[in-house]
Amino acid sequence: SQQGEEDPQALSIQEGENATMNCSYKTSINNLQWYRQNSGRGLVHLILIRSNEREKHSGRLRVTLDTSKKSSSLLITASRAADTASYFCATDDTGGFKTIFGAGTRLFVKA
Amino acid sequence: EAQVTQNPRYLITVTGKKLTVTCSQNMNHEYMSWYRQDPGLGLRQIYYSMNVEVTDKGDVPEGYKVSRKEKRNFPLILESPSPNQTSLYFCASSQGATEQPQHFGDGTRLSIL
Numbered sequence: 001s002q003q004g005e006e007d008p009q010a011l012s013i014q015e016g017e018n019a020t021m022n023c024s025y026k027t028s029i030n031n032l033q034w035y036r037q038n039s040g041r042g043l044v045h046l047i048l049i050r051s052n053e054r055e056k057h058s059g060r061l062r063v064t065l066d067t068s069k070k071s072s073s074l075l076i077t078a079s080r081a082a083d084t085a086s087y088f089c090a091t092d093d094t095g096g097f098k099t100i101f102g103a104g105t106r107l108f109v110k111a
Numbered sequence: 112e113a114q115v116t117q118n119p120r121y122l123i124t125v126t127g128k129k130l131t132v133t134c135s136q137n138m139n140h141e142y143m144s145w146y147r148q149d150p151g152l153g154l155r156q157i158y159y160s161m162n163v164e165v166t167d168k169g170d171v172p173e174g175y176k177v178s179r180k181e182k183r184n185f186p187l188i189l190e191s192p193s194p195n196q197t198s199l200y201f202c203a204s205s206q207g208a209t210e211q212p213q214h215f216g217d218g219t220r221l222s223i224l
Contacts, residue, residue, distance in 0.1 A: 031210055042115075042201060042215035043154070050210075088153060092209035097161065098169055099144065099209050101154040 006089060006105040014110050019076040021105040023089030024069075030092050032065055034074050037086045037104070046074075046087075081111040113138045117202050117216035124192060125224050132187045132219050134202030142205045143185040144169070144213065145177065147198040154201065160185055161208060192223045 007022045023032070031050045035043040049056045049065045049072065056063045062075040076083055086104045093100060115136045124130055136143065144159040146169075156169030160179040174196055176188040185204075189196060199220050203213040 033212065040199070040218065040220075042217045043203075043213075044215070045212035048210075048212060090154075096210070097159065097167065097208050099156055099159070099213070100170075101146070101156075103151060103153040 006087070006102045008105060009103070010106040010108070012108045012110065013079060015079060015081055017079055017109075019079050019083070019107055019109070021074045021087050021107070023072045023074070023102055025072075025089075025091050025100070025102075026070065027093070028067070030096055032063075032072050033090045034061075034063060034072075035088045035090060035101075037088065039085075043088065076107075079107075079109045081109050083107060084109045113214065115202055115204055115214050115216040117200075117219050119219060120217065121220045123222040123224065126193055127191050130189050130192060130221075132189075132200060132202075132221070134185045134187065134216060135183050136185075136202075136204040136214070137183065138204060138206075138214065139182065140204035140206050140214070141182070142208050142211070142213075143179070144203045145175070145185070145187045146201045146203065147171065147196075148201060148218075149198050157187070157200075159208075189221075192221075194223050197221060197223045 033048045034046040037043045060077045065072045088104045090101045118133045141162045145157040146154040148154045155171045158177040160166045202216045205211040205213040
């Protein structure tokens with residue numbers, strides 16, 4: 001089955017810097033979502049972008065979607081120590097009922 | 112408060128002893144799902160349910176059963192647990208299928224010896 005794959009696997013930055021994470025997937029999708037997970041906790045939804053959208057903003061988050069390259073990126077601007085977490089992209093399968101998560105990017109923001 | 116509640120949060124058990132992990136949501140969501148999370152593999156979907164009495168397999172359904180007799184509850188059943196089912200499990204719900212954000216429970220950490 002298709003899978004979103006995040007890149008990089010881990011990222012360490014200083015507070016105030018921007019963090020960019022990428023997600024690639026294999027088959028056509030209806031939408032793509034980004035989630036955050038604090039250590040060992042449940043995932044929290046960040047943003048959803050539909051296949052007919054190219055860019056979406058929510059606060060300090062900016063998500064882009066390039067369906068021709070089957071890729072998405074999540075940009076966190078002016079990062080804070082509280083942004084330290086794992087970030088996952090999730091896509092639907094071609095039928096639209098299954099959810100496929102990537103392996104995630106671990107972000108560490110140093111104060 | 113809108114929430115997805117899983118129980119138990121932690122469980123250590125032995126091979127072959129049937130167990131059930133409960134999941135309940137109070138948001139009247141139609142879509143519910145179970146995932147397992149293993150290091151380096153992200154979350155993998157075990158089963159999902161589109162509505163009451165409608166369930167289907169995700170990517171890793173072997174060794175698991177589910178039922179959806181009521182809209183709010185979606186228990187995960189391990190009839191004969193084995194050590195390779197040691198994992199962190201999450202239940203999630205959403206109003207629609209994959210076109211809506213999913214709300215996750217806090218997780219259940221299962222250790223099967």
